[in-house]
Amino acid sequence: MPEPIVIIGAGGHGREVEHLIRAINAVRPTWTVSGFVDDAPTAAATALVRRLGSDIIGGLDEIRTRPPGAYVIGIGDGAARRRIDALMSESGWWAAVLVHPAATIGHDVELGPGSIVCAGVTATTNINCGRHVHLSRTCAIGHDSTLEDYVTVHPLASVSGTVHLHAGVTIGTTAAVLQNLTVGAGSVVGAGAVVVNDVPAGRTVKGVPAR
Numbered sequence: 001m002p003e004p005i006v007i008i009g010a011g012g013h014g015r016e017v018e019h020l021i022r023a024i025n026a027v028r029p030t031w032t033v034s035g036f037v038d039d040a041p042t043a044a045a046t047a048l049v050r051r052l053g054s055d056i057i058g059g060l061d062e063i064r065t066r067p068p069g070a071y072v073i074g075i076g077d078g079a080a081r082r083r084i085d086a087l088m089s090e091s092g093w094w095a096a097v098l099v100h101p102a103a104t105i106g107h108d109v110e111l112g113p114g115s116i117v118c119a120g121v122t123a124t125t126n127i128n129c130g131r132h133v134h135l136s137r138t139c140a141i142g143h144d145s146t147l148e149d150y151v152t153v154h155p156l157a158s159v160s161g162t163v164h165l166h167a168g169v170t171i172g173t174t175a176a177v178l179q180n181l182t183v184g185a186g187s188v189v190g191a192g193a194v195v196v197n198d199v200p201a202g203r204t205v206k207g208v209p210a211r
């Protein structure tokens, strides 16, 4: 019996999460989307959500008064996911893990609550992902890597083996992080960058090599 789930965030990423749920359901009916939760939906986002046959069912405060169930956060910003995760968990809601059927997930890959793995992602072996880690379309995560809570890896990025991404790190689209490196908490690796040295916490680096 499919289980109800709410998607928090009615923007583009949230609607891509709806697409991910459809792909999972096409293989095995698993979820029924109860609707989208958004504190300030634009008219355009509302219209687009309705075109998917769904609707915006309220804001965070409102949803948290309802009997708890499964939720997923369709928001690309890791800091926002951290804040929303705290609120939803406090209200007894639980974060679903969503893995696209066209993702390749190896052995001993741990995905924390709320993690999202999109189509074409490859995560090989002995990988540890924390809460609400988002792996976007076709990114690659190498062996023995650790992705702490609220990490975001954008499309086509490559995280090599034995990399440690601390909490809230964002890896931009098509960026590469070379093997054995660490990216400090909250840092952002720009699109197309190649990280060749450890990155301290709270930095934005870009370019080749990334600086």
Ligand SMILES: CC(C)(COP(=O)(O)OP(=O)(O)OC[C@H]1O[C@@H](n2cnc3c(N)ncnc32)[C@H](O)[C@@H]1OP(=O)(O)O)[C@@H](O)C(=O)NCCC(=O)NCCS
Pocket: 154, 155, 171, 172, 173, 188, 189, 190, 191, 192, 193, 204, 205, 206, 207
């Ligand atoms: C690097 C990034 C985080 C922005 O950093 P920022 O310091 O705020 O950058 P700004 O937009 O203020 O631009 C500052 C300068 O960096 C350059 N720049 C911006 N992004 C860059 C990138 N990825 N690589 C190289 N240079 C970049 C700008 O052209 C600008 O150059 P200038 O000063 O010579 O004009 C952002 O551009 C980025 O790459 N984010 C990743 C986005 C992504 O992957 N999205 C995927 C969505 S699915």
